[in-house]
């Protein structure tokens with residue numbers, strides 16, 4: 425059912441409030457990104473990343489409790505999805521058949537620094553720290569082997585790396601913001617290792633002891649324990665709740681520093697980007713926004729008239745939204761590159777034509793309302809992979825939060841993303857906060873700005889589009905109509921400043937708009 429809106433007068437001096445997220449408590453696995461809570465903007469109003477992810481390294485002997493420390497930190501931060509654990513265990517090297525034979529006979533040294541692919545570990549960590557995606561290897565302790573698949577990671581604000589050699593490599597140490605060493609009694613480490621390796625890693629007690637005496641203990645003395653000198657903090661291997669609490673409090677401050685808020689500036693740019701502040705007033709004249717607007721034929725205006733009307737049934741809304749999205753995608757395809765192609769017709773005549781000249785094309789819909797463009801998109805581009813981004817407004821601040829990213833294969837891998845054309849599908853650009861975030865995500869993945877085509881039903885001329893245009897001038901924006909203004913209001917039931925009775929959230933509403941497009945399409 426569409427939500428109705430009440431008008432709210434906006435106070436320019438109103439300071440943005442801190443988000444008050446509700447955290448889910450989940451027990452994380454190693455290398456896991458939790459996806460139950462959103463990521464606030466990690467970039468500023470100029471579209472640029474404001475800071476790196478914060479990296480904590482946890483080193484110590486095998487069984488000292490590194491994983492335990494890392495997990496306890498994650499848990500005490502509320503198991504939020506942007507705090508991830510990156511285990512060095514994933515980076516054991518690929519083993520040849522001969523090495524595998526030695527490994528199964530306990531004769532391969534996994535405790536030497538050379539056993540770990542340090543350059544790959546450093547490269548993956550550097551990418552994550554710079555807010556880019558990475559694809560880390562997957563290692564099987566039972567098979568002593570790197571598996572064929574990789575694991576895609578993106579969107580971490582805090583990265584906790586852990587491993588026996590976490591502090592060994594100078595290039596890795598350069599990437600850390602906080603270095604922790606877990607100091608534990610050797611007997612306790614051995615006892616824990618026996619228990620764990622028998623239970624979780626398919627070993628016998630005898631083989632664990634054999635490996636321990638041959639490799640683990642000498643390596644601890646020679647390579648692991650000496651790295652404690654690089655640590656900022658030494659944490660005991662047991663009864664360490666107080667130390668973990670202090671580290672968590674420090675990390676929480678880093679987390680808070682990495683959440684930007686500027687949606688209101690986007691929504692009413694003329695109030696913020698004035699000549700007096702040194703920045704120029706964003707131009708909102710249609711011709712200066714460089715929008716690719718569909719020709720306003722009577723047939724197109726007719727479709728919009730049906731879509732805007734509150735009398736239109738859901739069935740008709742879906743039919744005409746699908747028709748409109750087909751027209752928009754057809755129009756958008758002209759901005760992709762084509763080469764000449766000659767064919768012979770069934771009657772034997774040579775005909776000179778064109779063919780689309782791109783390596784990868786995919787779509788990404790910004791859920792939920794971007795889904796309304798998907799059917800038309802798939803109709804026009806055959807067999808096209810379509811991913812999604814779930815961007816929603818924070819319930820109290822209205823700031824966008826990235827809740828989930830399910831991107832197509834050709835965007836997940838950087839070398840493919842760099843040569844992909846990506847169609848972003850979202851029903852409207854109002855404040856432009858969701859558009860900002862989704863474009864930033866694609867750029868983080870290495871998609872070229874001039875290969876992003878944003879397709880939308882409606883753009884609000886007085887909203888964030890002018891800022892979006894200035895910040896990402898090379899993105900092609902295709903729309904069917906441009907509305908003049910937006911007004912701030914409350915979704916029915918909002919309880920907060922200016923509206924103490926209800927529950928809900930503040931929204932900016934397009935005028936005249938089409939209402940809540942996602943609701944009208946799906947409900």
Ligand SMILES: Nc1ncnc2c1ncn2[C@@H]1O[C@H](COP(=O)(O)OP(=O)(O)O)[C@@H](O)[C@H]1O
Nearest residue numbers: 485486487488489490491492616661662663664
């Ligand atoms: N502070 C602690 N208190 C109680 N048990 C712990 C503690 N730290 C680790 N353990 C237990 O010891 C075992 C090994 O810990 P783990 O964190 O996996 O070690 P590491 O990652 O250093 O090899 C696990 O079963 C874990 O539950």
Ligand SMILES: O=c1ccn([C@@H]2O[C@H](COP(=O)(O)O)[C@@H](O)[C@H]2O)c(=O)[nH]1
Nearest residue numbers: 486487513516534535565568569588640
């Ligand atoms: O195939 C393998 C790879 C590694 N190991 C042992 O694992 C530990 C490191 O893992 P922790 O979680 O830090 O204990 C290291 O001591 C290696 O000996 C292995 O047994 N097999």
